[in-house]
Amino acid sequence: MDRAVVTGAGGFIGHHLVSYLKRKGYWVRGVDCKGPEYGATDADEFLLLDLREADAARKAVAGMNEVYALAADMGGMGFISKYHARILTNNSLINIHTLSAAADARVGRYLYASSACVYPEYRQTEIEVTPLREEDAYPAQPQDAYGWEKLVTERLCTHYREEYGLATRIVRFHNIFGPLGTWEGGREKAPAALCRKIAVAKLSGNPEIEIWGDGEQTRSFCYIDDCVEGIFRLAHSDYCEPLNLGQDRLISINQLADLISRIAGYPITKKHVPGPQGVRGRNSDNSRLRRVLNWEPQISLEEGLARTYRWIEEQVRQTYGAQISQPAAK
Ligand code: NAD
8 A cells, every 4th residue: 555644644634634634545544742732633643743853854754755845834924934044954954864865765756735925936927927837936036035945945855856866746736725724823715714704704794804015915725625735636747847736817806806705794894904914916837737737727716715715614603603693793
């Protein structure tokens, strides 16, 4: 039986990836410094390890054929635009130790979770942005330390492949969303934050929601089921350069809020407030994804958001139901 370890298995994408690999018939080890928050893991074994420690990384990969390296100290714009030193330090340690342990253990395949945050700020200054091709990452100028660390680890993966024969694969995610992801507390990303705000508005009867900036900043968003499918396809391909994994439908944050409001069946009013917005526009060019994997994400934004909103509204109800249902009842 194939044996795989997913690091970051207590987090959003890792949790879904563990379930996906189990459905494929793998024996799966989950590793994280915390357990999954929103449901039991499907992993055969779950190790609580801090991958900033070299020993922990060795335990994580021991006996595995495949490593899916997803662990990272990360969050949405509010988080990654604030904690540069912490993010750069923690993620560098996690990635250096995990890569090095995997090379020593001679694992068969190593997939590294990089990010669209590696792309240079100067290519993302317009709302109607040109979709980003993989080669656009250079000359490098990521906006945050989070993106710089991802870019350096991409290089490290390439050098480990060249020097130590580790079969590394590098995926650049573009805004993955779905159920079982962080939806409050400061690390949540825009789709989850908007679903929560709209659920709170609906349940409290107060239609006003806050949007950071003018809300005209644009992104593309990819549903989690497509993400794990793309991860698996790339890990098992022979393609070893970085590859985008996302949708290529551009939408503004204001439009995203309107879409979720329609899904919720609750009209909102937007209050634009100062807040971190990231780059002005970002979209994925999926030409290479289609060519390399002969596949691209399938699930529409409407369908993905409907599934996500339902889950987040339920979380809000369970967590705050008693307090916020009162005003709505008046
Ligand atoms: P997440 O925060 O939900 O999961 C990351 C997990 O890593 C967390 O459970 C966290 O506890 C764990 N972790 C952090 N420090 C650790 C340590 N020292 N030792 C062990 N585990 C540790 O994030 P996610 O959305 O699931 O993202 C997974 C990966 O994909 C990350 O590498 C992230 O940078 C990358 N990524 C995600 C997105 C996205 O849209 N979600 C976009 C681009 C890149």
